[in-house]
Amino acid sequence: MVQRRNQNSLFYGVDRLLVVIYVVLVIMGWFNIHAAVYNEEHQSIFDTTQKYGKQLLWISTAAIIAFSILLIDANFYTAFAYGFYAVFILANILVIFLGKEIKGSKSWFKFGEFSLQPAEFMKFATNLALAKFLSNQNINITQRIGFKLKQIWKYYRNTFVALLIIVLPLLIIKLLQDETGLAIVFLAFIIVLYREGLNVGFIIFGIMVTILFVLSLAFSQIYGMLIVLAAMAASVLLFVKRTRANVLAVIAVYLLAASVVLGTNYAYNHLEAHQKVRIDVLLGRGEVNMKKEGYNVNQAMIAIGSGGFSGKGYLQGTQTKYDFVPEQDTDFIFCTVGEEWGFLGSTLVIFLELLLILRLIVLAERQRSDFSRIYGYGVSAILFFHVAVNIGMTIGLMPVIGIPLPFFSYGGSSLWSFTILLFIFIKLDANRLLVLR
Amino acid sequence: MSNNASLSGRKYFIGGFFVLIAFIYVLRLFYIQVINDKYKLDAQNNAFRYQTEYPMRGYIYDRNGKILVYNEPSYDLMVIPREAKGCDTMSLCETLQITKEEYLKRMKRASQAPNSPRKQSVFEKQMSAKTFAALQEKMYRFKGFFVQKRAVRKYPKPVAAHLLGYVGEVTKAKTEKDPYYKEGDYYGTSGIERSYEEALRGKKGVQIAITDVHNKIIGKYMDGKYDTMAIQGKPLYCTIDRDLQEYGEQLMKGKKGALVALEPSTGEILCLISAPTYDPNLLVGGKERARNFSRLYADTNSPLFNRALQAMYPPGSTFKLIDALIGQNEGVIKRSTSFPCARGYPPMGGKPKCHPHGPVDLVGSVAQSCNSYYSYVFREIVDQKKFPSFVDGYNHWRNNVMTFGPGTHLGTDLPYDKPGNVPSVQYYNKVFGKNGWRSNTIVSLGIGQAELLLVPLQMANVVATIANRGFYYVPHCIKGVGTEKALDKKFTEKNYVSVQNQEAYTNVIDGMQTCFDAGTAYYSRVPGVVACGKTGTAENPHGKSHAVFMAFAPRDNPQIVIACLIENAGFGGVWSAPIVSLMIEKYVTGKVTRPDLEKRMMAVDLIQGKNLLTTEYH
Incomplete structure (x- = not known):
């Protein structure tokens, strides 16, 4: 069939697969919220006194937002990219003074019955600014790694600015609002930087540091690790030409690794108790009490494990319905x-989320x-990070970090935020033949 | 960007990384959801509360369909400590008549391991109906408390305590061994209650309730689809005759000892009395039970001790019956055989001693219970020429005796029976040294003394064998469980003893009849019934001799055999024989024509050494 659509149509050029996956996920999420907080006295999924009823309101408003985004000219987003960024940076600072305290952190603006979390909207704003x-x-952030100190600024200036765009909201949200989960999400943009030419050396460096970090947490023998690392460094020296530069390089790498190990240990010892426990739970360090620290993850795994191959059926779940699992409508949905x-x-669910993420890359x-x-890429990376961390923590592969499962978890801010994030891209993609700057 | 083309290859790394993570997650999910079962089990414990519905124990009926045991409802007060906040403590303590300290103590016990503040535990066991009624009205004030209905045993007639046994709380060891029992459950601890526990206990019902994380009940799981009802235990049909049992207990009142009656043609136990006995109603209920139990336990006359099965007594002269049978079987004596008696056994200088009587043949020796005669018989058997040594002779005798039951567990359906004792060659070798003993050393075995020990049930079984002329059925007290009347095969099989010589039985039975007609039991003749009996006076190291008497009646087609032993009562003909005689009369003719004898027997308190009638007469 020939393209019948009017080029002026709102939906012209819109990728139907993305929209379909989006709608399917949102509806599945809504039904699961219904099941998670199901209440005999309020059986109707449309009952707005309950969370499932409220979620429907969020979904309808999200639809309105989606349509609005499609209505706006694509150039608007490039033109106001820095504007959005500045506005939301400001909002995230202001919320500390004007916001309402919910669950110990002042990160919510309250409007009558509903609350919004500006940190959620920082994601798309940062993504716009970075793009x-x-x-x-x-x-151009594509550079070789070199050791000439004088040239570092010249070569890496752009990389630093890009990193700054990412790290600024991260720091504001982490340090001022104390929302670790929301802050850590910004690390996902590293994937974008990688795609845009960030030297693989940085990525490998990052991976190495992460491995060292996890290892030094998993094994409490710090000095043992230092010795093993020294042995590794020494054996490297056996196989390379022992020029002055090489020896210095190996020593430098060793010192760096050692400082990561020691730093990790130092950092771990200076973590807040609950964060320490989350790491202990994940790595199985020491004695974890499944009734206390390990409760969340253990209960989450019991709930998931009890589903078996084909599950207990809609509304038949006993573990989530009766509150054994904490936060069962949001982070543990x-x-x-x-x-x-x-x-x-x-x-x-994993397949649909993955399909969405891969489709975004394509x-x-x-x-x-x-x-x-x-x-x-930014949208894809953010969604991937959320899915990986959120599902990972419920099946014991990630530490407990309070971030929502995209399109699934209950909550207006996150649904709106993901909708905006996604639909801006859908709009950009609809106009993919234009060159936007 | 200028070099986009060279960088676009990175999309494969990024996409590949995303796919890899997704794949790892799916594998992990497959592991915890499909492969590993741990989480499913944990989930069941999380969300379900299994509430037990306790079954009623089965009733027990006597041989004529009269009720021996039934149940009465009783109530346990249960508590879930966590939910008991803000309960009207004062009022509760008042109703239960406990102090506040006691209340706190019990709450603490209910909250601590192995109990839990979230789980139910017993607060007050088996409340009386009165307490329950008082409590019921105020129940709404006691948050976190609820009443669990149970049942306690009730005995319409306070008889057969030892036979029926009692029910007690399970021990920790029991709950560990048998998963059916949970802490706080009851089970049969002794008697029939124990040996038929599995039939009597019924089947627990379970109701599955769904709870939330606070352990609050939210509803029934699947609308009760998987709930089960408690099933009452099966009724038992007992072989005993409640009236005979009651009559026997009245006669044995004030005496220590045992009386066992069997139906020889079936091996059914007609009554099983251990005296002194107690009212089985004392050992039910909560507080009272504990108090009564310790009182009975401390009683120096050991009323809890089941003498009929567990007290091993020397059979005394009643054992001569077995000697007479074996002797005839071996051909060492016949009906006309007589031996000298000089107020004792002449070859050993008049020991064992005997009472004065005329010259006796086999029949007379039974009737007059001649000690000398059976000393000869015993030695004739043991020292037969056909055995290479007298040890073989002794073993031959011992094996013969053991076919009658002594020294073995009869295999009755009551728990804890003792085997008695027929001393072994090894035993005598140890005591006297090898070759340090001869037949004359142990001659008192022949008259049922020395180390020879039988429990009263075995004594009754010996008489049953004689009444049956050569075989017995394993004595048992249950002839039907629930709707199935089928008995265990071992109770319907004839057990033949070593002596099958019918003439030998006729001679012995003639002697036993003469025992009533003109012998040691002359004063205990049963009016209108041809009874056969044998007295015994069992010397023992605990003071005065035990009075033993065994009998069966009528001589032809015997309906009942009885063995009766009264501790430290002296001569068997004086105390045991009249009681047995009355029992036979009651059972065989259905009425007692000797009220004076009956009155005298019931009134004598041998334990306290008083004849209650004496005061009446003087």
Whole structure:
């Protein structure tokens, strides 16, 4: 059939697969919230006194937001990229003074019945700003690693600015609002930087540091580790030409590794008790009491595990419905999926989220303008980070970090935020033949 | 960007990384959801509360369908400590008549391991109906408390305590061994209650309730689809005759000893009395039970001790019956055989001693219970020429005796029976040294003394064998469980003893009949019934001799055999024989025509050494 659509149509060029996955996930999420907080006295999924009823309101408003985004000219987003960024940085600072305290952190604006969390909206704003910055034709972050100190600023200036765009909101949200989960999400943009040319050396360096970090947490023998590392360094020296530069390099790497190990140990000892415990739970360090510290993860795994292959069926989950699992409608919503829909349902959710994320990469790669591509990668990376951490923590593969499962978890801020994030890209993609700067 | 083309290859790394993570997650999910069962089990414990519905124990009926035991409802007060906040403590303490300290103590016990503040535990066991009624009205004030209905045993007639046994709380060891029992459950601890526990206990019901994380009940699981009802235990049909048992207990009142009656044609136990006895109603209920139990336990006359099965007594002269049978079987004596008696056994200078009587043949020796005669018989058997040594002779005798039951567990359906004792060659070798003993050393075995020991049930079984002329059925007290009347095969099989010589039985039975007609039991003749009996006076190291008497009646087609032993009562003909005689009369003719004898027997208190009638007469 020939393209019948009017080029002026709102939906012209909109990627239907993305929209379909989005709608399916949101509806599945809504049903699972219903199951998670199901209440005999309020059986209707439309009952707005209950969270499932409220979620429907969030979903309808999210739909309005999605339509609005499609209505706005794509150029608007490039033009106001830095504007959004500045506005939300400001909002995130202001919330500390004007916000309402919910669960110990002042990160919510309250409007009558509803609350919004500006940190959620920082994601798309940062993504816009980063895309705007990196798509500048004069900007290039592709550089070799060198050791000449004088040139570092010259070579890496752009990389530093890009990192700054990412790290600034991270620091504000972490240090001022104390929302570790929301802050840590910004690390996902590293994936975008990688796609845009960040030297692999940085990535490998980052991975190495992470491995050292986990290892030094997993084994409490710090000095043993230092010795092993020294032995490794010495053996490297056996196989390379022992020039002055090489020896110095190996020593430098060793010192760096040693400082990571010692630093980790220092940092761990100076963590707050609950964060310490979360790491202990994940790594199985020491005695973890499943009734106390280990409770959340243990209960989450019990709920998911009890689902079996095909699950207990809709509204039949006993673990989530009766509050054994904490936060079962928000951060631990995946437990409801696991319990009621079993392995099949869980796999389907992972598949849909993965399909969405991969589709975003495919679409990003077909953009003519760098801005759209970078933005697309940003969406993909953010969603991936959320899915990986959120599901990972419910099945004991990640530490407990309070971030929502995209499109699934209960909550207006996160649903709106993900909708905006996604639909801006859908709009950009609809105009993929334009060159946006 | 200028070099986009060279960088676009990185999309594969990024995409590949995403797919890899997703794949790892799916594997992990497969492990915890499909492979590993740990989480499913944990989930069940999380969300379900299994509430037990306790079954009623089975009733027990006597051979005529009269009730021996039934149940009465009783109530346990249960508490879930966590939910008991803000309960009207004062009022509760008042109703239960406990102090506040006691209340706190019990709450503490209910909250601590192995109990838990979230789980139910017993607060007050088996409340009386009165306490329950008082409590019921105020129940709404006691948050976190609820009443669990149970049942306690009730005995319409306070008889057969030892036979029926009692029910007690399970021990920790029991709960560990048998998963059916949970802490706080009851089970049969002794008697029939114990040996038929599995039939009597019924089946517990369970109701599965769904709870939330606070252990609050939210509803029934699957609308009760998987709930089960408690099933009452099966009724038992006992072989005893409640009236005979009651009559026997009245006769044995004030005496220590035992009386066992069997139906020889079936091996059914007609009554099983251990005296002194107690009212079985004392050992039910909560507080009272504990108090009564310790009182009975401390009683120096050991009323809890089941003498009929566990007290091993020398059979005394009643054992001569077995000697007479074996002797005839071996051909060492016949009906006309007589031996000298000089107020004792002449070859050993008049020991064992005997009472004055005329010259006797086999029949007379039974009737007159001649000690000398059976000393000869014993030695004739043991020292037979056909055995290479007298040790073989002794073993031959011992094996013969043991076929009658002594020295073995009869295999009755009551728990804790003792085997008695027929001393072994090894035993005598140890005592006297090898070759240090001869048949004359142990001659008192022949008259049922020395180390020879039988429990009263075995004594009754010996008489049953004689009444049956050569075989017995394993004595048992249950002839039907629930709807199935089928008995265990071992109770329907004839057990043949070594002596099958019918003439030998006729001669011995003639002697036993003469015992009533003109012998040691002359004063205990049963009006209108041809009874056969044998007296015994069992010397023992604990003071005065035990009075033993065994009998069966009628001589032809015997309906009942009885063995009766009264501790430290002296001569068997004086105390035991009249009681047995009355029992036979009651059972065989259905009425007692000798009220004076009956009155005298019931009134004598041998334990306290008083004849209650004496005061009446003087």
